[in-house]
Amino acid sequence: MPPVLQLRDVSLSRDGRAVLDRVTLDVGERQVHGVVGPNGAGKTTLLDVACGLVRPDHGDVVRRGEPLPLMRHRDLPRAEIARTLQTLELDERRTVLDNVVLGADHQPRPGVLGALVGRPRSSEDPALRERARVVLDELRIGMHARELPASLPLAVRKRVDLARALVTNPSLLVLDEPAAGLSGPERDELIKLLRSLARRMSVVLVEHHLDVVSRVCDEVTVLDDGRVVAHGPFDVVRDDPAAAAAYFGQAAG
Numbered sequence: 031m032p033p034v035l036q037l038r039d040v041s042l043s044r045d046g047r048a049v050l051d052r053v054t055l056d057v058g059e060r061q062v063h064g065v066v067g068p069n070g071a072g073k074t075t076l077l078d079v080a081c082g083l084v085r086p087d088h089g090d091v092v093r094r095g096e097p098l099p100l101m102r103h104r105d106l107p108r109a110e111i112a113r114t115l116q117t118l119e120l121d122e123r124r125t126v127l128d129n130v131v132l133g134a135d136h137q138p139r140p141g142v143l144g145a146l147v148g149r150p151r152s153s154e155d156p157a158l159r160e161r162a163r164v165v166l167d168e169l170r171i172g173m174h175a176r177e178l179p180a181s182l183p184l185a186v187r188k189r190v191d192l193a194r195a196l197v198t199n200p201s202l203l204v205l206d207e208p209a210a211g212l213s214g215p216e217r218d219e220l221i222k223l224l225r226s227l228a229r230r231m232s233v234v235l236v237e238h239h240l241d242v243v244s245r246v247c248d249e250v251t252v253l254d255d256g257r258v259v260a261h262g263p264f265d266v267v268r269d270d271p272a273a274a275a276a277y278f279g280q281a282a283g
């Protein structure tokens with residue numbers, strides 16, 4: 031079985047400067063892969079490339095053995111990829127449930143979710159709304175389904191954003207700083223949740239909170255100035271001198 035995702039020797043320049051420099055990374059089935067590094071190291075750009083949203087200048091992005099084509103955001107479900115952004119993209123005028131339903135509505139073909147709902151979707155589709163409710167319940171925010179996101183605390187809003195991703199039934203979930211702004215107990219909850227999601231999907235996440243990285247990630251890639259300076263299990267990379275110099279020496283945990 032080929033890896034869920036491979037980046038092979040990926041390089042990308044912006045404004046004449048290398049943002050990613052010969053990055054190689056493998057994500058296995060049901061593996062949680064963390065990407066850490068200082069601000070501006072290229073982490074978010076790496077996620078964009080890994081999802082096919084940005085084409086690298088050099089190198090390959092390979093999804094289950096096949097080249098990943100250039101994608102638009104709404105194409106991601108077709109590749110069974112879901113992506114969250116650092117900024118929450120919630121529609122404040124719609125209820126939590128409608129926000130989640132809209133996450134699936136962007137799916138263009140009757141593939142993954144079509145198998146569940148059995149026909150083209152609209153936001154009124156009862157099966158799709160039921161699926162959205164199931165996801166909200168799984169994330170333990172079902173009680174907020176009829177509320178507007180603006181009235182909810184950040185931790186709940188972040189779960190709504192995650193629900194929008196999960197409703198597409200991804201096999202690869204790509205998260206940009208899922209723990210940003212969360213308290214210690216909220217991060218503990220997130221850790222439990224990510225572990226449980228990893229029983230059925232692979233996860234790639236960028237994260238600055240090292241408690242989350244150390245307790246969730248099977249493998250960690252340390253990026254500095256666009257280059258991989260270390261990769262491996264957290265306990266190994268944490269003790270790596272190059273990784274310590276680039277990041278762990280200064281990172282907040």
Ligand SMILES: Nc1ncnc2c1ncn2[C@@H]1O[C@H](COP(=O)(O)OP(=O)(O)OP(=O)(O)O)[C@@H](O)[C@H]1O
Pocket residue numbers: 044045049067068069070071072073074075076
């Ligand atoms: N479209 C672009 N045009 C010019 N420069 C860019 C572009 N995209 C990214 N960069 C630059 O590439 C570098 C890496 O950016 P990126 O957002 O990937 O870093 P990051 O590691 O995610 O940072 P942070 O932790 O602050 O989110 C930065 O210096 C950024 O300014």
